[in-house]
Amino acid sequence: MRTIWNGSISFGLVNIPVGLALATQRQDVSFRTLHRECGTPIKQKRWCPVHERDVEPDELVKGWEFAKGQYVLVEEADLEAVALQRSQSIAILRFVRLEDVDPVYFDRTYYLAPADADAQRKPYVLLLRAMEESGMAAVGKFVLWGKENLCLIRARAGALLLETLFFAEDVRAKDEIEEAVAATDVQKAELQLAEQVISSLAGEWTPEDFENDYRRDLAQMLEAKLAGQEIVAPEPVAEAPVIDLMEALRQSVADAQSRRSAEGSKDGKAGTKAGSGSRSRKTPAKKSA
Numbered sequence: 001m002r003t004i005w006n007g008s009i010s011f012g013l014v015n016i017p018v019g020l021a022l023a024t025q026r027q028d029v030s031f032r033t034l035h036r037e038c039g040t041p042i043k044q045k046r047w048c049p050v051h052e053r054d055v056e057p058d059e060l061v062k063g064w065e066f067a068k069g070q071y072v073l074v075e076e077a078d079l080e081a082v083a084l085q086r087s088q089s090i091a092i093l094r095f096v097r098l099e100d101v102d103p104v105y106f107d108r109t110y111y112l113a114p115a116d117a118d119a120q121r122k123p124y125v126l127l128l129r130a131m132e133e134s135g136m137a138a139v140g141k142f143v144l145w146g147k148e149n150l151c152l153i154r155a156r157a158g159a160l161l162l163e164t165l166f167f168a169e170d171v172r173a174k175d176e177i178e179e180a181v182a183a184t185d186v187q188k189a190e191l192q193l194a195e196q197v198i199s200s201l202a203g204e205w206t207p208e209d210f211e212n213d214y215r216r217d218l219a220q221m222l223e224a225k226l227a228g229q230e231i232v233a234p235e236p237v238a239e240a241p242v243i244d245l246m247e248a249l250r251q252s253v254a255d256a257q258s259r260r261s262a263e264g265s266k267d268g269k270a271g272t273k274a275g276s277g278s279r280s281r282k283t284p285a286k287k288s289a
Contacts, residue, residue, distance in 0.1 A: 001113045005144055007088030009112070009127070009153065016123040017115035018090070020144075023161060024109055029218055083146065090142040090151065090162070098137040098154055105152075105165045112153065112160040124160065131155040139165075193249035200256035 003019030010016075032041045046055040062079075063071035114124035131137065131154065138153040150165040221231055 001111065003113055005088075007090065007142070009090045009092060009138075009140075011092035011138070011140075014123065015089075016127060017120045018124065018160070019113040019115075020162065021111045021113055023111045028215060029222065084143050084148055087143045090140050090153070092138045092140040092153070094139045095136045096139055098135055101137065101152060104171055107164040107166055110162045110164070112162050128155050128158070128160050131160075190246060190249065193246065193253065197249060197252045197256065200253055200260065 001019070001021045003021045005020035006018075007020075008015045008017050034040060035042055046057075046060065047053075048055050062074040064074055065071050112124075114121045137155075140151050140153065142149055142151060144164075150167055152163040152165055154161050154163065224231060
């Protein structure tokens with residue numbers, strides 16, 4: 001597994017050699033911005049609106065905006081004065097119950113790969129097994145690309161994963177939402193219907209069941225354009241406004257039960273496969289040029 005950082009997990013007198021590898025990578029289609037007339041990718045220029053000219057790289061400096069339109073110039077030497085000391089260690093600060101960590105703090109997921117040598121691999125496996133048995137996770141800090149990161153190390157499916165975490169000050173307060181919820185009453189009958197909707201759509205978490213419809217349609221559209229076909233945008237599908245909440249809940253339950261019955265007749269068993277409902281957006285139509 002290709003790693004982007006190599007170091008060790010340290011707590012007490014224990015050091016566990018590990019490598020950090022990306023656990024996720026988006027497969028989105030990317031675009032370049034072109035000049036329509038000739039199809040050439042455009043270049044971004046560094047333009048000073050005061051002097052009305054391009055600015056060379058050696059004329060650039062960082063600035064911190066402390067008030068609207070007012071900046072403090074920050075030199076590289078200033079940043080070096082507060083730079084973190086380079087470290088190849090993930091310092092464990094505390095062990096916590098994994099279930100107590102709100103996912104809102106999760107930023108990005110990495111795999112922690114064990115060392116190649118058998119003797120160095122044993123501490124990794126020991127920590128993994130202990131965390132699996134205890135349900136605990138490790139909170140720590142480490143430096144990656146010159147920045148201090150708060151992290152959570154957890155066990156998952158026979159491997160250690162590292163989640164970079166947002167610091168507490170990075171997570172926005174939700175007071176307004178809590179106040180709005182507290183001021184709103186729901187009836188028992190409404191709650192029961194809502195629970196029926198949830199029950200009718202309940203199923204196992206199988207990531208492979210969920211497809212990125214937009215990514216698929218975008219790829220099909222690009223292939224069609226490459227083949228010289230003209231793309232015709234579909235008519236937008238209007239969404240019916242919710243007029244009566246109870247009626248909307250009843251209809252949702254009925255629709256879910258109808259879909260489940262239809263699928264049960266196909267494969268001989270009940271159970272709704274995620275993503276099997278009708279889509280509200282149509283794939284763009286194609287016609288030959």
